[in-house]
Amino acid sequence: MAVQALDAARVPIDWQRLALPAVLVVVAYGLIPAYASSYLVEAILLPFLALSLAAVGLNLLTGYCGQLSLGSSAFMAVGAFAAYNFNLRVDGLPLAATMILAGISAAGIGVVFGLPSLRLRGFYLAVSTLAAQFFVQWALTKFGWFSNYNPSGVISAPHLIVAGFPLDGATGRYLLSVTTVIVLTALVWRLVNSATGRNFIAVRDNETAARVIGVPVLRTKLLAFAISSFIIGVAGVLWAFTYLRTVEPAGFNLDRSFQILFIIIIGGLASMRGAFLGAAFIVVFPLVLSRLGAFLFGGLFDSGVLDMSQRIVLGALIIIFLIAEPSGLSALFDRLKRRIGSRSS
Amino acid sequence: MSYYDFLFAIEVLVGGLLSGVMYSLVAIGFVLIYKTSGVLNFAQGSMVLFAALTFVSLVERGIPFALSLLITFAVMVALGFTIERIVLRPLVNRSPMTLFMATLGLSYIIEGAAQLMWGTQVHGLDLGIDDTPFEVGGILISSFDLLAAGIAAAMVAGLSAFFYWTRIGLAFRAVADDQFAALAVGLRLPRIWGTVWTAAGFVALVAGLLWGARLGVQFSLSLIVLKALPVLVLGGFDSILGAIVGGLIIGASEKLAEVYLGPFVGGGIEGWFAYALALVVLLVRPSGLFGQKTVERV
Numbered sequence: 001m002a003v004q005a006l007d008a009a010r011v012p013i014d015w016q017r018l019a020l021p022a023v024l025v026v027v028a029y030g031l032i033p034a035y036a037s038s039y040l041v042e043a044i045l046l047p048f049l050a051l052s053l054a055a056v057g058l059n060l061l062t063g064y065c066g067q068l069s070l071g072s073s074a075f076m077a078v079g080a081f082a083a084y085n086f087n088l089r090v091d092g093l094p095l096a097a098t099m100i101l102a103g104i105s106a107a108g109i110g111v112v113f114g115l116p117s118l119r120l121r122g123f124y125l126a127v128s129t130l131a132a133q134f135f136v137q138w139a140l141t142k143f144g145w146f147s148n149y150n151p152s153g154v155i156s157a158p159h160l161i162v163a164g165f166p167l168d169g170a171t172g173r174y175l176l177s178v179t180t181v182i183v184l185t186a187l188v189w190r191l192v193n194s195a196t197g198r199n200f201i202a203v204r205d206n207e208t209a210a211r212v213i214g215v216p217v218l219r220t221k222l223l224a225f226a227i228s229s230f231i232i233g234v235a236g237v238l239w240a241f242t243y244l245r246t247v248e249p250a251g252f253n254l255d256r257s258f259q260i261l262f263i264i265i266i267g268g269l270a271s272m273r274g275a276f277l278g279a280a281f282i283v284v285f286p287l288v289l290s291r292l293g294a295f296l297f298g299g300l301f302d303s304g305v306l307d308m309s310q311r312i313v314l315g316a317l318i319i320i321f322l323i324a325e326p327s328g329l330s331a332l333f334d335r336l337k338r339r340i341g342s343r344s345s
Numbered sequence: 346m347s348y349y350d351f352l353f354a355i356e357v358l359v360g361g362l363l364s365g366v367m368y369s370l371v372a373i374g375f376v377l378i379y380k381t382s383g384v385l386n387f388a389q390g391s392m393v394l395f396a397a398l399t400f401v402s403l404v405e406r407g408i409p410f411a412l413s414l415l416i417t418f419a420v421m422v423a424l425g426f427t428i429e430r431i432v433l434r435p436l437v438n439r440s441p442m443t444l445f446m447a448t449l450g451l452s453y454i455i456e457g458a459a460q461l462m463w464g465t466q467v468h469g470l471d472l473g474i475d476d477t478p479f480e481v482g483g484i485l486i487s488s489f490d491l492l493a494a495g496i497a498a499a500m501v502a503g504l505s506a507f508f509y510w511t512r513i514g515l516a517f518r519a520v521a522d523d524q525f526a527a528l529a530v531g532l533r534l535p536r537i538w539g540t541v542w543t544a545a546g547f548v549a550l551v552a553g554l555l556w557g558a559r560l561g562v563q564f565s566l567s568l569i570v571l572k573a574l575p576v577l578v579l580g581g582f583d584s585i586l587g588a589i590v591g592g593l594i595i596g597a598s599e600k601l602a603e604v605y606l607g608p609f610v611g612g613g614i615e616g617w618f619a620y621a622l623a624l625v626v627l628l629v630r631p632s633g634l635f636g637q638k639t640v641e642r643v
Contacts, residue, residue, distance in 0.1 A: 068442055116624055119631045122441060123385045127578045128627065130571070131620035142611045254571075258449065265446055308461040315453030322447050323435040 028178050038170045046243040048283045049177040050235050055263040055275035056181075056188055057231030062261070063270035064192055065224035066204025067117055067125060071132035072232050073256035074113075078136060079106040079233025080240035080247060081146050084155040088148060095162050099180065099237050106233020107226040109136070114225025118218050121207070133254055140249035147249075154248045157241040173242040180238060184231055189272055191227070200224055201270075232260075262314065266321055268328025277329040286310055356484045357604050358597055363490035365596020366497045367555065371573040372580070372588035373501065374548040379582045380521045381541045382433070384444045388452035390570025392546055395459040396421055397553030397562045401468040414550075421546030424455075426539040433538055456567055467563040472554060493555045500551060501585060504544070513540060521583070575619035579626050581636020590634060595619045 036045070058072050083102035086093055093101075113132035117125050140146050140153065147153045160167040160176060167176050191197050199220045202210035211217045240247045259282060267278020290306050297305075325332055371393060378386040399420055403413035432447055478485040508514040519527040520537050528534055556566055576595050580587025602618045632638055 068445075116627060120627055121631070123445065123582060124578055124627055124631065124633075126445070127574045128620070128624050130574065131617060131624055134571075134617035134620060138613060138616055142613060261446070261449075304465060305461065308457040308465075311453045311457030312461070315450040315455075315457065318450030318453070319432055319447050322439075322443055322450070323432075326439075326443065 028182070029175075032178075033171050033175060036174075041170045041174045042243075044283055044287075045174055046177060047239075048279050049174075049181050050238040050243050051260065051263060051282065052276045052279040053181045053184060053238060054232050054235035054260050055267065055279050056185055056272065057228045057235060058260050059264045059270065059272070059275050060188060060192070060200070060231065061224050061228035063264055063268075063274075064197065064204060065200040065221065065228075067114075067221060067224060068122070069129040069228075070126055070254070070257050070261065071113065071129035071136075072260040073252040073254070074132045074136035075106045075110055075229045075232040076236030076239060076256070077140060077249060077252035078109045078229075079103060079236030080252070081140055081155060081249075082106065082233070083237040083241065084158075085146065085148075087158045095160060095176075099234055102237050103230040103234045106236065107230040110225045110229020110232075111222055114222055114229075117221045117225065130254075133257060137249050137252065152248065153250075154246055155240065157245045160241060177238050177242045180234060184234060185272065188227075188231065192272070196220070196223065204270075262318060264328075265318055266328055268330030269326075271328065271330040273333065274328050274330035277333065281329065285314070289313065352484060354601075357600050359484060359486060360490070361597035361600030362593050363487065363494055363596070364600065365576075365592040365594070366490075366494040366589075367552075367559070367592075368569075368572050368576045368596055369589045369592030370493070370497050370500070370548070370552040370555065371569050372576040372592055373497075373504070373585060374545045374552065375573060375577050376583060376585050376588050377504070377541055377545045377548065379577075380585075381517050382444075382520070382538055383441055383524075384433070384448060385441070385582065386545065387445060387448045387570065388428075388455055389545065389549060389573070390567040391452040391455040391459070392421070392424070392549035393553040393556065393569060394562075394564065394567040395424070395455050395553075396546065396550040397470070397557040397566055398459045398463045398468070400550070400554065401470050401557065401562045402463040404470075405468065417550060418547065421550055422543045425542030425544075425546045428542055429535055429539040434535060437534075452567070452570075456564070460564065465564065467561045468557075470554065470557040470562050472558045489559070496551065496555065497589075500548065501589060504585065513537070517541065572619070575623040577633075578623040579633055581633030583637055584633070584635035587633055587635035595622065598622055 032041075032045070054072060054076060057075075058069060061067050061069055079102045082105035083098050086098045086101045087095075109132070113129060116128040120128060144150070144153075147155050160173065162176065165172070167173055192200070199210070199215045202213070202215050203217055203220050203224075207217060210220075236252070244251070263278035263282050264275060265278070266281055267276070268274030289310055293306055293309065321328060371389065374389045374392070375386055378384055378389075396417055400413055400417040403416055404410065408416070428451065432451060433444075436444055436447055478487045480486075508517060516527070516532050516537055517540075519530070519532060520534065524534065527537075552569075553562075553566065556569060560566065576588060576591040578591075579595060580589070580591025599615055599618050599622075603612070603615055606618075607614050626634065630636075
């Protein structure tokens, strides 16, 4: 810690590095709420924000700590259903507290299903995270209590009120979502650049070596599971409360888990920016493909064909990225920036 | 427990064991590829779907049974070598996780392609085996299941013989043991991998026909990959014997749990019980019952 403090004091503030975040804040809080159409907010920005946050969470676990998880959407489900129940059963609980409690619930479940990671490596662990996926989905469907005995297991979002302001409109939900994402992303950013973050990377790169140099491997892994599940849980709350508004356990299926994994592969493992680039890609790509298909093939391109060709193109992209650009869109973005930079100077 | 309860328990057990053989059938395809290339092939399930769907569609178009089988096998050979050329070769020497994620992508492509080509409707598949249960000592046994078990046993015997008594089998074992050493003595890795994927394709075809006859040929056929994974974990990823024993244990305990444990928790536990069981075993033996222990070096 002392070394870090010294570093911080010595390095002058880099204004160029602050320019991009500043522009993003202006866009996120100024331009979008003022000008974006409600279609843009409802159909693109809200799912984008929720998936980005989930990807940030999974990236922490898989990208930084090297523990492959195929159960992300189970933790989203835990977050969403926990938030629903806390809000329902505790009178007057502020929304922020609900979200934090939901995150803590997801973290708890995450630690339980992370426990096998203390003994297991690689594929054996990946398969055991599938247990979380199936168990959580089964429990939420089977026990009516979780959905307040709704006959089809569906939960609906409550009124969203923060400090007396109702946030039920599209813009309100967007502001809630974007603020949550920014706060949590900033915290994760701090974390990965701290000693703990370096422990994560050490465990990922060589677990035995990390143990030899004194990294508390077991604690580090469980911490990664806990924090990652916390973030994914909160992402689940955003998914359920700000984007879909009504969700059922079946909505958090294995395909959603794969989707989040694909986001971090396409965006770039172990990159904060990658989670956002990947999520933007995954949200926009089906819309572009359906427009393109309809344009090129007209009526031949029905929803069945669209669904299948979407799968094929997505699968092909995954393989292409793994072969040609293993660091994902994030690295592509960097190269592009460097090329433009070298041309202008 | 009365005599009839006992008989019932035995019947559940036998039914479970036989359905476990069906799980093993899928799991063997995984083991073949994992043993020789260290890749956990998530696309095995979609290969099962692809093979079954291709075969059924050919038969429905009036092509004779044997010829359809031959054509489908040829298609699986082509698929195996294409996968080796396009997906695996560029990814040589990359981490096992990368390869796993590539097969995840691959499974999306194969599923999409199979259904884009042959449509998404459910096809019935009749192999000409009648599925009337018969009685042995007061226990009902499905003849179809018994035949499936026989086919699985024959396949395992065939594969084992192939692995131990042929030159290419020897090459497989060499590659499984040490890829670099195998390359050093002049084995052609691309061709061996292509062959292994073909063998896995053949296993997928057999599994696809049997499962397809059971469930109908449709998209959900590719989900049997999720049934095979706990079997693999339990038995160890690199052991054919493990896949068989794992399948039997999972099949039997899953059915017994559903009958005797299910009512206490509201039923429907088949989806995750196998995983929970596999996890418990893993906590005691982290590389499965028969899996090779990894030696750690820095």
